[in-house]
Amino acid sequence: VGDSADFDSEVDSICPFCGVGCQVSLKVKDGRVKYVEGINGPANEGRLCVKGRFGFDYIHHDHRLTKPLIRREDAPAKGLNVDPGNWQTHFREASWDEALDFAAKGLKGRGREVAGFGSAKCTNEEAYLFQKMIRQGFGHNNVDHCTRLCHASSVAALMENVGSGAVTATFNEIENADVAIVIGANPIENHPVAATYFKQFTKRGGKLIVMDPRGQALKRFASHMLQFRPGADVSMLNAIMHVIVEEKLYDQQYIEAYTENWEAEKAHLADFTPEKMSEICGIAPEVLRDVARTFAGARAGMIFWGMGVSQHIHGTDNSRCLISLALMTGQVGRPGAGLHPLRGQNNVQGASDAGLIPMFLPDYQDVTQDGVRSAFTEVWGSGDFSNQKGLTVTEIMDAVHAGDIKAMYVLGENPAMSDPDVDHARAALAKLDHLVVQDIFLTETANYADVILPASAFAEKSGTVTNTNRQVQMGRPAVPPPGEAREDWWIEVELAKRLDLGWTYSGPAEVFAEMKQNMKSLDNITWDRLEAQNVVTYPSLSPEDPGQAIVFADGFPRAGGRARFTPASVIAPDEAPDSDYPMILTTGRQLEHWHTGSMTRRSTVLDAVEPEANCSLHPKTLRRLGVAPGGMLRLTTRRGSVEVMARADRAVAEDMVFLPFAYVEAAANILTNPAVDPYGKIPEFKFSAVRVEPASVA
Ligand code: SF4
DSSP: OOOGGGOSEEEEEEOSSBTTOOEEEEEEETTEEEEEEEOOOTTTTTOOOHHHHHOOGGGGOTTOOOSOEEEOTTOOOSSSOOOTTOGGGTEEEOOHHHHHHHHHHHHTTOGGGEEEEOOTTSOHHHHHHHHHHHHHHHSSOOEEOGGGGTTHHHHHHHHHHTSOSSOSBOGGGGGGOSEEEEESOOHHHHSHHHHHHHHHHHHTTOEEEEEOSSOOGGGGGOSEEEOOOTTOHHHHHHHHHHHHHHTTOSOHHHHHHHEEOHHHHHHHHTTOOHHHHHHHHOOOHHHHHHHHHHHHTOSSEEEEEOHHHHSSTTHHHHHHHHHHHHHHTTOSSSTTOEEEEOOOBTTHHHHHHTTOSSSEEGGGEETTOHHHHHHHHHHHSSOOOOSSOOOOHHHHHHHHHTTSOOEEEEESOOHHHHSSSHHHHHHHHHHOSEEEEEESSOOTTGGGOSEEEEOOOGGGOOEEEEOTTSEEEEEOOSSOOSTTOOOHHHHHHHHHHHTTOOOOOOSHHHHHHHHHHTOGGGTTOOHHHHHHHSEEESSOOSTTOOOOSBOOTTOOSSGGGOEEOOOOOOOOOSSOOOSSSOEEEEEEOBTTBOTTSTTGGGSHHHHHHSOSOEEEEOHHHHHHHTOOTTOEEEEEOSSOEEEEEEEEOTTSOTTEEEEESOOGGGOGGGTOEEEEOTTTOOEETTOEEEEEEETTOO
């Protein structure tokens, strides 16, 4: 730490981890980022969490890819078998020309046999180029990214009922609320800077209602903590709404002015009495009634949710309930009111907005509509593509096994760690004829690659990213990429040239200008404006408007301008615990490690704090198993087994085990259930039946 004189340069950019989108100043000395400081962005006001402040030195790690690599002809069979420090057994160095020619040759002319996974870690411009390449270059929509694994069901419900997949109010609006619900989210670990605003809200007297099958640190600040049974979201939420209907606590004027299908919702809720639902969700009827009265009585109320809501086979139904709760109480479109799914990755909002999804073009425009597609091909100048929705992340892996997909381009994603039932995904990657991986490290997915293209970390590139608040922010390069690594947009353009797509972009500013031609959300937002101001929230109503923190004050972007109530029924989790697998496995992140760990496990401070794979169980459960904290457990589901160190945590229910998914040596997704929500196609990462035993048991 030092003052400005101690550094060669100081560059403003955006934290690369979570969807909060904290603005940072990168302090550079001798070509290395030495220190990171929070600056005054609208989402963080100078604050940073441990990841943002200390988690950046992975960008200078010895394992960074610095040259293009091509799989050796005498390499061992494809598998998870490459030592990142000794990759020469599997790959040889190549020039950029050779590697790009080789990458393109294996993809070119293969049409529907090709699929692409882009990344929510890349910029908006890189995401836009990636989806364009798949659509223009291969004529179909088989392009997806990790939104499918995080909030796809939330987006499905929001699109269906509100007409927009983004938040209706920024999380900072909580300062104008008097009641807030946080459900299925653990912001103190996963959105730590947003959590500071939630804590301040309670210190000012705001009532915080936390709902989660795991107890959690936010519980200390809560007026109500509802630790409900895993998978029982719909029964609990419907019971709360039943009380609001029964006691006529709803906002009749709002419902009449701005919604549709209310009578059906009301009739549907009649059966969901707190007494009946209490038996399913485990929350006492009087608590359900108190929560209903508290939220319905709020002057201004917000609802925040995370992947505890979305990662279920009924994830869309869970979100439908939250939307209905906000609509019936009129808690949308005003200061301190709104719906806010807390987005996970730093640019998952932007990558989704940019069309990195198989059913939507940029700005969620429907690929099945001829007029929509032709508007894009007109701008692109060529490349008619299918009017059929493409395959999603998990469907693509199934299609590889079926022999329908034979080549893939993976930019910055790590499906060999992040997909459910990951052995199935790994076997699919091994089966491909041709796999192009573009990344900064030799990830688990890159183990299976035929060619690896070395890319740039956040501190080495220009580009915009969009956070959970709909704030489009400017990322800037502070240091050059190492060795021969290149910015991702450059690699995409060079590959596209070899696919004869005629791309001539000179940089991300030109890509952003093209995006604006078919993305109304970017109206009044220009590259120059972002360069000057760092951030503009969409929608921005004029070149001077910093953007709208709250939307839908006067209706919704649906036919007729009305939001919709969609009733939700109780659907049991896909896999019930039984005598063979008697407990419930739930997976997620922890404070120090980000997703599949490729960055944070190479960050000195974060890895020192949290160096070892671990799982958490209630102390009573550990005693029953005869295992002390620090001992080893074997977790087994119908997909496989892992062995992992046990921790005691009273926040975890006695019939549950929590396993973070950052650790390759105990990969949580070896265990997870690939069953998906029918609407969002999101896997049920939050509920698998599991057997837990001491690791010494054979
Ligand atoms: Fe980065 Fe999120 Fe932490 Fe902010 S809260 S510093 S964006 S990880």
